[in-house]
Amino acid sequence: MTHSIRPQPGIEDIVLYKGGESRLDGHDEVLKLSSNENPFGPPETAKTALIATASTLHRYPSSDHAGLRGAIAEVHGLDAARVICGAGSDEILTFLCQAYAGPGLEVIYTEHGFSMYRILALGAGATPVVVPERDRVVDVDAILEAVTNATRLVFLTNPGNPTGTMISADDLTRLAESLPDHVLLVLDGAYVEFAEGYDGGASIVDASETVVMTRTFSKLYGLGGLRVGWGYGPAHVIDTLNRLRGPFNLGVTQLATAEAAIRDRAFAEHYRSENARLRTWLAKALVALGVPSDPSHANYILARFHDAEQANACEASLRTKGILVRKVAGYGLPNCLRITIGTEADCARVRNAIQQFLEGA
């Protein structure tokens, strides 16, 4: 039967998101270093809280998320009334595009930025605008030059994914202060917890009516499978996003587990410090093999090879050894591989496998 049903303009231009792979034929135990997951798994306290929700699953969850928002506000010193929780920070980013972008309007993100920004902009019918970075670092002036009367959103990941690089608080402040007041700046802070001494832009949010930040439980807290993220912004933005949010967008299990996780400061501190230590170790070990990377502020490093051919061959060689890392040609970095920082043993294994590849073994 023929029909004339068509999706809204832009949706057919979306290329499906491709996540990090988790399976390899012929390998029972795959070392997955392709999705920036916490190698230690979720905190025990969170698992206990999760199991306890089993007996309450017949009840609808809270629709205002007061418990989780309160815990987030307490831990980070924020105003709980201006926190919004979603099914991953992806959902908060989706609300932002739904609310502020649309046909004839532009959404800016940077050259090596997260591929979801393009998908969400197109999904809202808006025009994605890609701005160059400078040597894998966000360029504030290039963003400012790309702004037009039609710009509504600027998405900026800091620390960047897959680059791992950061721009300073001063640069962020300059960007926030220089953008015209019809542009909402979105600071995607998926990896903020791994960066030393950075509040994710919370103080910039507090000083402005046009800056929002997003955060996630998927990376530091080891809860990517649970789907919980949050946003923090000015009251008018949070009010707008809450109008779009389904009242029961998070289940009782998500709410209770995330709340337990964020209150477990010892877990967060342990992983943060282990990650920093092993990140330094792996970066140095790879430099010694002739594979450099920029100083990373996240839970991965972006290893640079001679060219795309060598990067692809290395990725293929690691596969044969049961190790998955992330190819990032789709992010404009064909000569690089993004390697998640695993446990000490994981780091040693990937380093040795890269050495064997380079030695042609």
Ligand SMILES: *Cc1c(COP(=O)(O)O)cnc(C)c1O
């Ligand atoms: C992982 C990640 C997210 C968070 O995704 P969730 O939906 O919270 O799991 C957001 N932005 C970037 C850049 C990421 O890498």
